Amino acid sequence: MLAPVRVTPPDITPVSLTDVKAQLHVDHPDDDAMIGALLTAATEHFDGWTGILGRCLVEQTWRQDFGCFSDCLRLPLAPVLSVDSITYFDGENAQQTLDTSVYALFSDARGPYVGLKPDQSWPGSYSRRDAVSVTFKAGYATTPAEGETPAQSTVPEPIKLAIILQVKLNYDPLEPAVRESYQRAIDALVAPFRRVGI
Structure with missing residues (x-):
C-alpha cells in the first residue's frame, strides 16, 4: 500500500479566524496574517495523513x-x-x-x-x-453555507478547542509552567480521537 494522496483539500478550517481571534482577545486586523498562519499550522498538526490524530478533520x-x-x-x-x-x-x-x-x-x-x-x-x-x-x-461533514451564514465544520468541540489552544500556545508569550499546562490540556482534549493501530 502506497502513502495516500490528498486530491482535494478542505474548503474551510475546523475553526474560523474570527473564533480564534475572539479566544485570543484580538480585536484588530493587524495580526490576521500571522494568526491565520498559526491556525493553518495548528490544523495541519492534527489533520490528515501527517497529522497526529491519524484522521481528517474537515471534509x-x-x-x-x-x-x-x-x-x-x-x-x-x-x-x-x-x-x-x-x-x-x-x-x-x-x-x-x-x-x-x-x-x-x-x-x-x-x-x-x-x-x-x-x-x-x-x-x-x-x-x-x-x-x-x-x-x-x-473528515467530519461540513454544513453548507446558508444565506449569510458561512459553511460550518462539524469537527468535535474538543478538537476545535485543542486547535485554538495550539494557536494560543504559539501566539501568546507564556511562562514555561503555563505552556506545559496548555500542552497537557491539548493532549487530553485530543486523546479520545487518536487512531490506535490494532
Missing part, C-alpha cells in the same frame, strides 16, 4: 493506491464519508472504473475499508504498484 478527498485487489482494501484515514470511485488497471494495463454494485464501505475495530458486496468478485488487475485506486471523502 476532503483522498486517494489510496494498492498493488492489487484484496478482501479488505483498508483506508488509512477516518472518518470516511463515502467512496467516490474505484479505478483499476485491467490485464491490458488500461484504466477502468469499477461499478459501485461490486463493493461497499465497511468499518471494523481497525477502521474503514472497502470490501465486496455479497456474490461479487474483484476483476483481474495488471501487476503494478498502483493497480487499484480508491478515491474517498474523509
Whole structure:
C-alpha cells in the first residue's frame, strides 16, 4: 500500500479566524496574517495523513493506491464519508472504473475499508504498484453555507478547542509552567480521537 494522496483539500478550517481571534482577545486586523498562519499550522498538526490524530478533520478527498485487489482494501484515514470511485488497471494495463454494485464501505475495530458486496468478485488487475485506486471523502461533514451564514465544520468541540489552544500556545508569550499546562490540556482534549493501530 502506497502513502495516500490528498486530491482535494478542505474548503474551510475546523475553526474560523474570527473564533480564534475572539479566544485570543484580538480585536484588530493587524495580526490576521500571522494568526491565520498559526491556525493553518495548528490544523495541519492534527489533520490528515501527517497529522497526529491519524484522521481528517474537515471534509476532503483522498486517494489510496494498492498493488492489487484484496478482501479488505483498508483506508488509512477516518472518518470516511463515502467512496467516490474505484479505478483499476485491467490485464491490458488500461484504466477502468469499477461499478459501485461490486463493493461497499465497511468499518471494523481497525477502521474503514472497502470490501465486496455479497456474490461479487474483484476483476483481474495488471501487476503494478498502483493497480487499484480508491478515491474517498474523509473528515467530519461540513454544513453548507446558508444565506449569510458561512459553511460550518462539524469537527468535535474538543478538537476545535485543542486547535485554538495550539494557536494560543504559539501566539501568546507564556511562562514555561503555563505552556506545559496548555500542552497537557491539548493532549487530553485530543486523546479520545487518536487512531490506535490494532
